[in-house]
Amino acid sequence: MTVLATLSSEHAVFWEVALGLGLVVILVVIAVLTLLHRLVRDIDVGVATLWTVTRRVAQNTTGMYQFAGTASIGLALREELIRHDKMLSER
Secondary structure, three states: OHHHHHHHHHHHHHHHHHHHHHHHHHHHHHHHHHHHHHHHHHHHHHHHHHHHHHHHHHHHOOOHHHHHHHHHHHHHHHHHHHHHHHHHHHO
């Protein structure tokens, strides 16, 4: 009889330890998943912000091809102004 009572008591202790460890593991998993969820949410917000910024940059640079001839036009205008200045100063 005493052997059965001792065995049952040892089994109960082992079960309590196993359930306690299981609870600790579940709490750790919940904590890790919560941290992962926050990290993914932060990354998602960052990607959305980056996407918005890159779209705005793309919209702002759509007319950049028009500046290709600006330097040569500016030089031609400068030469014309110099000619006019010389012509007006000769009078």
